[in-house]
Amino acid sequence: MLLGPPGTGKTHLGIALGIRACLAGQRVIFKTATEWVALLADAQRQGHLDDELRRLERIPLLICDEVGYIPFDPQAANLMFMLVSRRYERASLIVTSNKPFSAWARFSATTPSRSRWSTASSTTPT
Numbered sequence: 001m002l003l004g005p006p007g008t009g010k011t012h013l014g015i016a017l018g019i020r021a022c023l024a025g026q027r028v029i030f031k032t033a034t035e036w037v038a039l040l041a042d043a044q045r046q047g048h049l050d051d052e053l054r055r056l057e058r059i060p061l062l063i064c065d066e067v068g069y070i071p072f073d074p075q076a077a078n079l080m081f082m083l084v085s086r087r088y089e090r091a092s093l094i095v096t097s098n099k100p101f102s103a104w105a106r107f108s109a110t111t112p113s114r115s116r117w118s119t120a121s122s123t124t125p126t
Contacts, residue, residue, distance in 0.1 A: 001094075001101065003096075003097050003099070004098065014063045014065055026060040028060070029062050039052070056083065056087075059091065061091070061092045063094045064094070064096070067080075068097040068099035
């Protein structure tokens with residue numbers, strides 16, 4: 001997790017780590033949190049969410065950039081939770097966010113009325 005205010009280099013560090021992993025022969029996928037949700041929502045609409053999550057489990061490193069900018073609805077928060085939980089102890093995940101870790105409890109997908117996973121649509125490094 002790379003946490004900090006905007007403009008402190010979180011995205012830059014995430015990209016640098018991704019490049020180093022690629023140079024070491026590892027496969028890496030970089031997307032903003034919004035892009036990850038869109039990918040997973042599309043797979044869910046097509047009835048292939050489990051297949052997509054399984055495919056992503058085989059990628060050694062995923063980078064999820066910009067968590068914490070625009071609120072997610074409960075379905076989007078649940079998709080992000082599924083992505084993170086499926087990778088737990090299986091593969092690496094780098095997350096960048098402008099929210100302190102102490103604020104993440106309110107992003108829970110299990111309490112839809114309080115769900116506030118967030119992201120930005122821009123892929124400009126922070």
